[in-house]
Amino acid sequence: MNGFCVLGYLDPGAGSLLLQTLVAGGAGFTVLVRHLWKSFRESRG
Amino acid sequence: MYPEDSEPEAAQPDAGSFRDRSARVFLSDDRVYRALSAEAQQHWERLAESALVQRNVAAGSLIDTESVAPPAGFPVDDWAGFVEHARVPVISYPYEWSFHMLRQAALLQLDLLSDALAEDWVLKDATPFNVQFRGVSPVHIDLPSFEPYPGGPWEGYRQFCQMFLYPLMLQAWRGVDFRPWLRGRLSGITPAECRALLGARHLWRRGVLSHVYLHAAFEARSGAASESIPQSLKSSGFHKDLISANARKLRRIVEKLDWSPPASTWSSYDDLKSDPTPEIVAKQDLLQSVLSRGRLRTVWDLGCNAGRYSRIAADHAETVLALDSDHLVIDRLFQTLRDEQRTNILPLVFDIADPSPSQGWRGRERSDLPSRSRPDLVICFAVLHHLVLRENLLLDDVVDWLLSLGGDLLIEYVDKSDPQAQRLLQHRRDQYADYSRERLISALEARGEIVAQFPLPARTREVFLVRPRR
Numbered sequence: 202m203n204g205f206c207v208l209g210y211l212d213p214g215a216g217s218l219l220l221q222t223l224v225a226g227g228a229g230f231t232v233l234v235r236h237l238w239k240s241f242r243e244s245r246g
Numbered sequence: 247m248y249p250e251d252s253e254p255e256a257a258q259p260d261a262g263s264f265r266d267r268s269a270r271v272f273l274s275d276d277r278v279y280r281a282l283s284a285e286a287q288q289h290w291e292r293l294a295e296s297a298l299v300q301r302n303v304a305a306g307s308l309i310d311t312e313s314v315a316p317p318a319g320f321p322v323d324d325w326a327g328f329v330e331h332a333r334v335p336v337i338s339y340p341y342e343w344s345f346h347m348l349r350q351a352a353l354l355q356l357d358l359l360s361d362a363l364a365e366d367w368v369l370k371d372a373t374p375f376n377v378q379f380r381g382v383s384p385v386h387i388d389l390p391s392f393e394p395y396p397g398g399p400w401e402g403y404r405q406f407c408q409m410f411l412y413p414l415m416l417q418a419w420r421g422v423d424f425r426p427w428l429r430g431r432l433s434g435i436t437p438a439e440c441r442a443l444l445g446a447r448h449l450w451r452r453g454v455l456s457h458v459y460l461h462a463a464f465e466a467r468s469g470a471a472s473e474s475i476p477q478s479l480k481s482s483g484f485h486k487d488l489i490s491a492n493a494r495k496l497r498r499i500v501e502k503l504d505w506s507p508p509a510s511t512w513s514s515y516d517d518l519k520s521d522p523t524p525e526i527v528a529k530q531d532l533l534q535s536v537l538s539r540g541r542l543r544t545v546w547d548l549g550c551n552a553g554r555y556s557r558i559a560a561d562h563a564e565t566v567l568a569l570d571s572d573h574l575v576i577d578r579l580f581q582t583l584r585d586e587q588r589t590n591i592l593p594l595v596f597d598i599a600d601p602s603p604s605q606g607w608r609g610r611e612r613s614d615l616p617s618r619s620r621p622d623l624v625i626c627f628a629v630l631h632h633l634v635l636r637e638n639l640l641l642d643d644v645v646d647w648l649l650s651l652g653g654d655l656l657i658e659y660v661d662k663s664d665p666q667a668q669r670l671l672q673h674r675r676d677q678y679a680d681y682s683r684e685r686l687i688s689a690l691e692a693r694g695e696i697v698a699q700f701p702l703p704a705r706t707r708e709v710f711l712v713r714p715r716r
Contacts, residue, residue: 211371216464217404218475224456224495225488235482 256319261610269390272320278331279317286390287327293392298365307354309334309387334387335544335565335592336619339612340374340409341429342594342602344577345417345505348424351377352410354384356497363486368395372402374409381589382580398476400489407457408434411496415458416443418503419451423573425595432606437462453499510574516552524703529627529658530558532700532709536623536656537562546621546651548598549629553579553591559625560591567619571597598629599637621653631660634681635670641680645689649714655694657710659686664706683708
């Protein structure tokens with residue numbers, strides 16, 4: 202499968218997707234920080 | 247395994263299989279087919295060859311499945327491929343399971359997820375409706391749930407929490423029966439509801455802060471998921487090892503959850519270890535004699551309690567449904583049967599006076615028990631007087647329902663003068679003029695034929711074998 206054809210028939214919930222970075226442990230926290238930084242930069246244009 | 251010479255009748259779509267457009271279940275007599283979209287067919291062709299499927303089918307964790315030609319009556323143009331699944335004797339729902347049944351199903355779900363990730367697959371959902379029980383062994387029945395892992399977080403995480411984790415946590419820690427919750431809403435318990443029900447005093451327990459409190463907080467601040475989130479998380483470095491780590495942690499939480507209250511209303515009713523009373527011996531003997539007439543496909547044991555009669559029936563039937571309204575009774579029976587490695591008794595929590603309804607979309611997505619299982623024999627020992635004298639059901643109605651199930655009926659009548667019936671009437675006005683031996687015989691004869699009558703040693707009790715009029 203190339204890239205994403207998400208989301209499927211199920212609404213996984215935005216909060217639930219983000220939370221998985223935290224519940225997975227240390228490496229996940231880094232992913233969350235990167236994601237938030239990217240989101241912040243995009244919101245600033 | 248599947249007969250090739252019999253021509254199936256026109257297959258009908260299963261009313262509960264439509265939400266995931268990638269596949270749909272069709273039923274034809276006793277055979278279960280699944281039509282697959284082009285993408286699902288591609289996945290299946292890869293899966294069928296994979297060690298993942300072969301290993302889990304061999305272990306009994308995944309339903310046995312093979313590719314087939316389109317059966318008669320299929321709308322062939324709509325689908326790219328067809329498979330046939332091995333039949334599960336009786337479809338059951340999580341709101342009919344006991345605590346340890348749901349826990350067993352949750353562990354299976356997590357184990358399959360971990361196994362799938364190791365081979366670059368993932369389970370795209372996590373609903374207990376995808377798990378069924380063959381006897382007391384859970385099996386995953388939804389192969390289209392397996393998809394190649396696309397990167398990013400697990401889409402089934404929220405569903406797993408709502409349908410497995412929260413119900414188990416609430417039952418284990420708060421004694422809140424999860425079954426009415428799962429029956430009341432087919433999507434389960436939300437993080438906010440679980441947080442409210444657990445309260446802050448359980449915050450210290452493993453998994454509560456993250457899977458419940460933070461989950462509820464994250465949900466409150468976010469809405470429905472959009473494509474940008476998983477894509478962004480993937481490009482930020484989210485990989486499958488994070489899902490595996492989460493699955494391992496969830497497994498540790500789930501396997502430590504336990505529910506074992508000391509007693510319930512009926513948990514000490516039938517002690518299999520002590521000597522049986524003359525009534526019990528007589529009922530065991532007459533059940534043996536009825537069952538020895540030939541092998542049966544399905545037997546229902548209503549008010550099964552510790553499963554005394556279910557075990558006898560299991561030696562003469564393909565499947566026995568051991569049904570009781572007492573959750574703890576069924577939970578203990580499930581664990582005992584697992585220890586005994588019994589393979590053909592399915593224990594379910596089932597209240598005759600308040601049974602699982604047909605419900606969901608158009609009232610058809612989930613069906614009532616008689617729509618899922620037709621018994622050849624119904625054992626109804628020491629139940630009728632409870633239904634009439636305690637639950638206030640009409641005797642005529644009860645007999646009508648029992649015989650409408652279609653199988654022979656073995657029913658015990660307990661006279662009002664019996665000490666057990668007297669206990670039921672002790673603190674209530676006797677408004678039950680319809681409850682008498684004569685009325686019972688009249689009701690039975692109106693709907694069937696009384697084949698035999700067996701008086702029991704206590705003169706206040708009697709068993710009738712009745713064949714419904716077909």
